[in-house]
Amino acid sequence: MSINTANEIDIVKASSSKIDTVDFENLVFGNIFSDHMLTCDFRNGAWEKPVIKPYEPFLLDPSAKVFHYGQAIFEGMKAYKHEDESVWLFRPDQNWDRFNKSAERLAMPEIPSSIFIDGMKQLIDLERNWVKKGKGNTLYIRPFMIAIGSGVVAAPSTQYRFMIILSPAKSYYQGEVKVIIADHYSRAANGGIGAAKAAGNYSAQFYPTKLANEKGFQQIIWTDDATHTKLEEAGTMNVFFRINDTLYTAPTSERILDGVTRKSLIEIAKKQGIDVDVRSVLVSELVDAAKNGSLKEVFGAGTAAVVNPIVGFSYDDTYYELPKVENSFASQLKEKLTNLQYGLETDDFGWMVKV
């Protein structure tokens, strides 16, 4: 069945839904996808008409540029269902904006909000049964763009595919997270693509993370590649440090992702009256603070886990355990942010957008 909707998105519905086969209480993050996806190709210098259609594999030529030159970017977002059955997005304009910045940095075409945001809303509207009520339940949203033009010559593609796929998810929880501070490997170069949500940035982290895992650490806190003295990100998340009662996080830069959770937590913290200092934190400061007891908390912040408390860190072969803090900033901020996302508190920021 093909319906041409008012705003020019074709919808081809799946003949049946697989939703009844899904155990929503035991979801593995990012492994199950909903019945439909949005797909839209860029050819001859323009975006074609988007199509919402059954989730399915697609054909690519072996010489497709995404395989050889890595033109691939993505976003991570979530949809939330409120008690009244309404479905909401969190600051989709921020993800759209960042997606286009990533696109520019990788010489890919920008995409209009009529496809990115309106297309997303239509897709989620169709899949609203996949969004479950209850705090922690979400429909994870993965918009991405890949170069589909063919040819093994190192130059930007002229053809691209934008897609949105949806995966039901529980809160992403890694268990106790111990981290190691990077003193050799790096995730981003000055003048590189660290600020872009580019596929290539992630594969670069897998090997160092594997080495860290083998030593008993779940994640790496990345430092600047030139000197390894400045703390920058934790795993695939932004990172916050609480020293005494001040919350620190690095400023965004060419090396550091402008995280939507990061910037939202900064605003919430300020509103809560927490002293926030956005500046580079040195490894030496962190070690000193851990030694003198002023280091209270370290946590990652990102869409998947929201807030991910870190229980200790290793640097220069010494392990520093963090104190257990009552009413931690991490838990306060997470509570406030998720209350807002699930409609349990008033959204004074105007961040929530109804589907």
Place this chain on the structure above:
Amino acid sequence: MSINTANEIDIVKASSSKIDTVDFENLVFGNIFSDHMLTCDFRNGAWEKPVIKPYEPFLLDPSAKVFHYGQAIFEGMKAYKHEDESVWLFRPDQNWDRFNKSAERLAMPEIPSSIFIDGMKQLIDLERNWVKKGKGNTLYIRPFMIAIGSGVVAAPSTQYRFMIILSPAKSYYQGEVKVIIADHYSRAANGGIGAAKAAGNYSAQFYPTKLANEKGFQQIIWTDDATHTKLEEAGTMNVFFRINDTLYTAPTSERILDGVTRKSLIEIAKKQGIDVDVRSVLVSELVDAAKNGSLKEVFGAGTAAVVNPIVGFSYDDTYYELPKVENSFASQLKEKLTNLQYGLETDDFGWMVKV
């Protein structure tokens, strides 16, 4: 037709060849592919049986990890036909070795030479009509590996696909190449993946290269990302500088690709009695040498173009034109290397491997 060969590669032949439709005198680099490809999947911790079969698109899930996390590596090689119709590879062991180093750095499985080299030989043996005689004619070989496992969680895939595709090519010639020396953008981080032939390294270069193109330059000479004072690579090639009669090129590092053409030219130059100094060359040295007339040549070196002479460079908004040099090192070294590859001179190095 399926033939199980002695060394366990299945061959499924194309019903007809498209070779007669190809204009071998007017080839665009990397745009046309031969009749067959090799494909081999890694699942359950092991490489499955490789298959040589008709070149064709293949299906991937929208959540395939190559699209989201950039696990993708490749090599670039060439096959040469000698006057006696024999077909040869150039140092395939070096590409196989580097491929496995790239694989390790991206947390991908290493591949045995029985698939990479022996599989390549069988594929090229089947496609030997696609390798044309005459200097400059080659069959460009593109081995690559991508993560095909599904799931949008940032962790290494458990499933991979290795493929080899073949593209007939003339000598890759860009025309006159003027370059700009990078003073902001970078291609690699310390502790990053610059030494790996990873897809993500290439897309990172497209935008800065586009900016350079808009200013009238064809390529960028990349510098170290921390200080932008050391000259590292030119475009997607290694770079050589001739100051007076000494040839300089940067040592390989985590930021610099261990190019097969680069290392071969170094050996040829030494054997020719050229003074070669493998060390970092500073931007300031290059500018000084250009000013005092001791800078004789700059050229890129890589598989596609072999040697790519640069006619001038821009730094700090000043353009420095290089002199026109008789009997240049670039032309001498290219002549020697290509004579060896096309069987026009004895291969004293033992580099050529017969298919």
